[in-house]
Amino acid sequence: MADMSLFEAMLSQRAIRRYKPDPVPDEAIAKILEAATHAPSASNRQPWHFLVVRDPELRRQLGELYWAATEYARENLGLHKENPTYVRSGYDFAQHVGEAPVLILPWVETGNGNGFSHGSNIFMAIQNLLLAARSLGLGSSYTGNIRAREDEVKALLGVPDGWTMAGLLPIGHLGEGERFGGSKRKPLTEVVSYDRWGQNNS
């Protein structure tokens, strides 16, 4: 399992929404974190920190904060109203995310302006983390919704100033009805141009 091919991992990785409560071995978590820290960062500064939450009471409280952030997004920002399927699975996820045995919260040093480009310093690491989990047969998924509750999360977990929360990733064995693979993508012809925008390969 640990030696799954890169392409098998990439093509079968998908967002897992339901998790078994069974614990995840320490060695698996260490391997996932090692993968994350091998992602690139600007000038190899590695301006990241990974907070691994296994304590049941902390997970319960993070789950509540995540649910509150999701409710807020629905009511005040009108998010996801256009997609009933997403709403259903997303709400189920938001209500139970704290029950996954491990929650990983990736943080990035708050940068100059902290804008779009700064995301390159943490989202590539998050992708390595997702791929590593999948190759070990563990489910995960990335969600950024909890960022609306960053201040409460920082207070709860003792996070110092100068760090920005990039999101939340539950890790665990796949729950009822979950599977890897089968995620749909647009064909390359729709999302790739050659030399100039809108031009096909020739």
Added chain:
Amino acid sequence: MADMSLFEAMLSQRAIRRYKPDPVPDEAIAKILEAATHAPSASNRQPWHFLVVRDPELRRQLGELYWAATEYARENLGLHKENPTYVRSGYDFAQHVGEAPVLILPWVETGNGNGFSHGSNIFMAIQNLLLAARSLGLGSSYTGNIRAREDEVKALLGVPDGWTMAGLLPIGHLGEGERFGGSKRKPLTEVVSYDRWGQNNS
């Protein structure tokens, strides 16, 4: 080569700065792009577009824009002054990037606010792209510097409004003195906490 293990690809991927001018087969580019499009995105919207530039004159002009952006960063923002090794390899890279046989420019639909979180919609795809290239024995590296010249790039390549450039990735066979592997990382104990910030695994 195509079946390299996930962990071998992740642990040996590194920023390649020098490229041979030899062409890269179409099938390799297609496989790299397929990998990129299998990354996650919010609600699986896939708000991305990949512009593959092989035309020598367009690459030359992109190389000039990249060099101008790097010069600007050095003179006006004081970037990288603290790291002479990075400056040397970075400048060499900036002067020759247009000579790599393929340049890929990933774009993301300009989002609400277009801030830090929006990066999750493209930087995970970029990490898949880097890993796929490495597994095929091709070098690559991500640089965001060229974003300072986004308007000129859009004019040069006919990119419509509503798209944000995430950066530039050269793709090619490894040039003189380049190799995979050996990139240094901080030990996990420095960048991971358990349950609360600063707490070790127990």
